[in-house]
Amino acid sequence: MRKCVYCNGEVPAERAMQICDRCGVGVWGKKQWEHIKKTTDEAQDRGDLDFNSGKNFQEEKRRAA
Ligand SMILES: [Zn+2]
Numbered sequence: 171m172r173k174c175v176y177c178n179g180e181v182p183a184e185r186a187m188q189i190c191d192r193c194g195v196g197v198w199g200k201k202q203w204e205h206i207k208k209t210t211d212e213a214q215d216r217g218d219l220d221f222n223s224g225k226n227f228q229e230e231k232r233r234a235a
Pocket residue numbers: 174175176177178179189190191192193194
């Protein structure tokens with residue numbers, strides 16, 4: 171079982187972010203959390219996930235521009 175980095179609660183195995191819904195909503199708010207989940211899950215599907223640097227999000231923006 172994967173655990174939330176904030177509360178050690180259960181996190182679905184397929185989720186890219188290791189953060190549960192309760193904490194995600196608490197930190198970012200419901201709307202932003204849904205967006206973050208979608209973005210990170212798509213990145214995971216493409217296999218280019220890199221949370222530690224945050225670099226991929228910036229490159230994503232550059233590519234889209
Ligand atoms: Zn949590």
